[in-house]
Every structure is written in structure tokens, then in C-alpha cells.
Amino acid sequence: MDESDSVILPTELVLELYETYQALAEACLVVKDSVRSDQDRYPVYVPTFGLNEEDHVSLDAREAAIKSMTQLFIIDKSESIPEAGIICASPNTVTAVDQLNTAKVAFKDAVMAIRKFQKETDTAVSRISTLIRNKVEEDGYRSAALKKAMSTAGITALDLKRCYANIRIMPPSLDVFSWTWATNHTRTQKVSVDQAVEMAKKLSDEKSKLVLDLLGRCNPGEILVRKTQLANQLRANYAYKEAGKVIRKSCPISGIVIAQQERMPRKLWRENPGKREDLDRLQRESDIEQQAFITSLNLHRYAR
Incomplete structure (x- = not known):
């Protein structure tokens, strides 16, 4: 059923x-x-x-x-x-x-x-x-x-x-709008060995056997870390006029935005730069091993 x-x-x-x-x-x-x-x-x-x-x-x-x-x-x-x-x-x-x-x-x-x-x-x-x-x-x-x-x-x-997905409506009197990309986002989650065992059981028989063997070598109570590389995030830098002043802001963005005006603002598009390693991020996570312990589940061990 x-x-x-x-x-x-x-x-x-x-x-x-x-x-x-x-x-x-x-x-x-x-x-x-x-x-x-x-x-x-x-x-x-x-x-x-x-x-x-x-x-x-x-x-x-x-x-x-x-x-x-x-x-x-x-x-x-x-x-x-x-x-x-x-x-x-x-x-x-x-x-x-x-x-x-x-x-x-x-x-x-x-x-x-x-x-x-x-x-x-x-x-x-x-x-x-x-x-x-x-x-x-x-x-x-x-x-x-x-x-x-x-x-x-x-x-x-x-x-x-x-x-x-919310469609972003920009402030009136939008003067400048440029796209940029925030790169190298990583999401981390702590995972117990018992939880990792249950995740391993979802894999194919051959992979599951190999992963369970590796997990069997972990210390009792050991905590692993699951790292997931996130896609580059599109952002916008923009400026608009309010009460005679120029206001500058930045925000994450996706899809089409609405400009409340007849005139197209000055604009600049930047292509997605693709993937690249973020060394600063890795330094901040130096207590986590860079090399995956279990690649199929993106699981890492804490550095000893």
C-alpha cells in the first residue's frame, strides 16, 4: 500500500x-x-x-x-x-x-x-x-x-x-539596479552515527553495505557533520530616491522584479560566476575535516 x-x-x-x-x-x-x-x-x-x-x-x-x-x-x-x-x-x-x-x-x-x-x-x-x-x-x-x-x-x-516564490516589488523612483552573486554557501547539519545508519539503509544494497562498514568504525556517541554545497545566490544592489535623498540597499533576489515606473533604471547584469572554493569558509570550519568521510551522504568527521 x-x-x-x-x-x-x-x-x-x-x-x-x-x-x-x-x-x-x-x-x-x-x-x-x-x-x-x-x-x-x-x-x-x-x-x-x-x-x-x-x-x-x-x-x-x-x-x-x-x-x-x-x-x-x-x-x-x-x-x-x-x-x-x-x-x-x-x-x-x-x-x-x-x-x-x-x-x-x-x-x-x-x-x-x-x-x-x-x-x-x-x-x-x-x-x-x-x-x-x-x-x-x-x-x-x-x-x-x-x-x-x-x-x-x-x-x-x-x-x-x-x-x-514572492515577486519582489521595488521601491518607487528606482534609479540604479545591478545584479551580483553571493557564492560558496554551505549548509551543515550535525548527524549522530545512529541517524547516519538509518540514512545508509536508504542507499542501494552495495553502497549501503560499504557505508555501514565505515560507520561501524566510528567511536560510540561520535557526531558527524553533513555538508551540502548550496548554489550561488543571486543578489541585487539598488538605489532609489526618497524625499530628495538617494537610498542605497542590497537584498537577495530571484526571478523578475517589478519597477513602479515608466523609465527603466540604470542597470548592470553579471553572469553567474559558477563554483569556486571558499577558503575563508573552510578556515572558519577548520574543526571539520575537508575530505568527506562518507561521500555518498556528504558526511564529514570532526578533525582530531
């Missing part, structure tokens, strides 16, 4: 999930129409679309930006969605985007209510499940209860990360 078959969900949770999804989908339609109606007066810039500046500001770039803001379902591997861009927007479009963000929050709350229900009713949820879930949550992890609810509501193909 599939795990989700044993989960009995209250009808009100399924209904709330479905209704908030319907509101989310309708808000996306309003945004699409509004952004398209702005095309004659409000410019767009999508630096990752096309091959040249003409492509970056084209009607096709606008459609790519619209897709980035309103795509709710898992896309085909052959498709792509712009990771960055600016849309200058009319007051109507700003309002539509703000309402879309509100709909996303409501939908996420409905999803979280289902996860809370499972946590309170499923005693099998444990620290081990959490560790495994953390590894795949970036891909849109779905609990058994959530999968059942989404199936009931007929929305199993939704990309939850995109359904949650």
Missing part, C-alpha cells in the same frame, strides 16, 4: 488547498493580462533571454518574464524560465502583482496546514525523515498527506517552489 493511501485528510484541508490554488491561478491570469497591456509604455529587460540587447527588451522577452512570474507547474526539461529581469509596471500591474503575492501566501498556508496535520498525526515522522527531506526540499518535497491532498484537488503537477 502506498504511504499516502493510509493518510486520512479532513475535507476542510483539501477544500482550502483547492480554493487557495484557484485564487492563485486567477491572480496569475490578471498579472499576465496587465503586464501585456503595459507593453507600449512600460519597458522590460530580461538579461538571460536571447543573445543580444535587442532580444533582452523584446516582446518575446516580456512573454518570458510573464512566464517566470506566473508559471505554477513543473516545466519540461526542454523549457527554461528566466532567472532574472526587470519589468517596469503601471499602478494596475503593481496592484495585480501584489495580489498575486498575497495569493501565494494563502496557498502556502494551506500546504503548511496539511503538513502540520501530518506532523501531529503521523508518529513515523522523525529526525531521520527531516534530514532526508532537507536534501530534496529544493526540488519541491511533498509529504504523503500533501501528495494525497494535491491528488484529490487535481494539482499534482504543481511546482511548490514557484507557487511560494
